[in-house]
Amino acid sequence: MLNLENFSVSFGQKNVLNQLNFSAGSGEKLSIIGPNGCGKSTLALAISGVIPDFIQADVSGKVFCENSVIIMQNPSSQFFAMTVKEELGETGMAFAKRFGLNDLFDRNVFQLSEGERQKVNLVANLSLDPELLLLDEPLELLDPVEANRFKALLSKVEGKTIVWFDKEDPKILSARKVFLGDCKKQRLPKKKVRRLHGTALKADFLVKKEDFCIRADFSMQNQEKIALIGRNGCGKTTVLKTIAGIEKFSGKVSFSGRPSFVPQNPSHLFFNETAEAELAEPGNAKKLGISHLLKQNPAALSKGQQKLLSVATIKSEERGLALLDEPTTWLDQKNKSAVYKFITESTHPMVIATHDRKLLQYCDRVFLVEGGEMRACSSTAANRFFQK
Numbered sequence: 001m002l003n004l005e006n007f008s009v010s011f012g013q014k015n016v017l018n019q020l021n022f023s024a025g026s027g028e029k030l031s032i033i034g035p036n037g038c039g040k041s042t043l044a045l046a047i048s049g050v051i052p053d054f055i056q057a058d059v060s061g062k063v064f065c066e067n068s069v070i071i072m073q074n075p076s077s078q079f080f081a082m083t084v085k086e087e088l089g090e091t092g093m094a095f096a097k098r099f100g101l102n103d104l105f106d107r108n109v110f111q112l113s114e115g116e117r118q119k120v121n122l123v124a125n126l127s128l129d130p131e132l133l134l135l136d137e138p139l140e141l142l143d144p145v146e147a148n149r150f151k152a153l154l155s156k157v158e159g160k161t162i163v164w165f166d167k168e169d170p171k172i173l174s175a176r177k178v179f180l181g182d183c184k185k186q187r188l189p190k191k192k193v194r195r196l197h198g199t200a201l202k203a204d205f206l207v208k209k210e211d212f213c214i215r216a217d218f219s220m221q222n223q224e225k226i227a228l229i230g231r232n233g234c235g236k237t238t239v240l241k242t243i244a245g246i247e248k249f250s251g252k253v254s255f256s257g258r259p260s261f262v263p264q265n266p267s268h269l270f271f272n273e274t275a276e277a278e279l280a281e282p283g284n285a286k287k288l289g290i291s292h293l294l295k296q297n298p299a300a301l302s303k304g305q306q307k308l309l310s311v312a313t314i315k316s317e318e319r320g321l322a323l324l325d326e327p328t329t330w331l332d333q334k335n336k337s338a339v340y341k342f343i344t345e346s347t348h349p350m351v352i353a354t355h356d357r358k359l360l361q362y363c364d365r366v367f368l369v370e371g372g373e374m375r376a377c378s379s380t381a382a383n384r385f386f387q388k
């Protein structure tokens, strides 16, 4: 079903995969585990043929596989149609109903939240009835409820070979594990306790869209870190974009200076030829452990490396408001810890949309975005949300 012999991939001088040998029989489940930048996506793309057919690379050795589909790490790059209905087709729609995706059928795929997009992508591919399913971190953009639903659905898929690429053991389907690199356990940094004083932001607004509205009324203090949690598509990103001034709203938002907005999808942010040129504050690269990547083209970085670079782009004004959309998605434990440390040591007031439970302990307050509102929530309520 899948067989690799002495399989290597290099991008120019950079050798990413070196002489890999492994195979998976029909119906077998395999987890391929390794840290950011070790070559997981490169391997998934090479098995599916995207490398070297669409992405140039030097490939040697042998790879054999049958009738495969790939769920890429960034679902936005996999759409062709405009509406969800068109993307799914008849078979896909029947399949998607089992996932409760009916409400999304008439939506424009480019207006879906990243999590919603990932779900559509998953079911569209599953409905093609492939022999081999290549999943590149498929849960990464899903909220806890959707992640559990996806795992449950996958446990019902029989007779297919599944290769799941991830940073840690996804603990699925009693899969055989192949390690592509070292994933050492990481100590979490300590939260820095600060005296909060003075108002950094006041917001009281309503955003109304065709099929969705969100109201927010809150203020925050200098240096304060606020987390926004909530289901996929609940409006966390809309809240951040409204504060950033890129979403129409009625009401009032006031703060001083220009905000830094770090979007969920890092590739939307970069337009320079080197990582270095993207940074307003070069010191951020060292703090986030990416000094060695500064001469590289941001487009050629792995997703985790791009995420770190995007967080590093926040502006240098000490008190400038920073709006971070999922700053730890796609990061391995070591890099997550670097971001926690960066956040807790930062003097910027920050509003952070996140699905990362551990990140909450570095925030001063947590808000749950639900039913068109944004409400302060206790740690018990936040825990309940993550246990769903």
Ligand SMILES: Nc1ncnc2c1ncn2[C@@H]1O[C@H](COP(=O)(O)OP(=O)(O)OP(=O)(O)O)[C@@H](O)[C@H]1O
Pocket (backbone or CB within 6 Å): 011, 014, 016, 034, 035, 036, 037, 038, 039, 040, 041, 042, 043, 055, 073, 167, 299, 300, 301, 302, 303, 304, 305, 330
């Ligand atoms: N098109 C490309 N050109 C040059 N280098 C590349 C290209 N694509 C990936 N790389 C490099 O290859 C290495 C492996 O990247 P890859 O995306 O496979 O890692 P990964 O294990 O999937 O990481 P992540 O966990 O961050 O998704 C990285 O150092 C990356 O910078």
Ligand SMILES: [Mg+2]
Pocket (backbone or CB within 6 Å): 040, 041, 042, 073, 136, 302, 303, 304
């Ligand atoms: Mg990857």
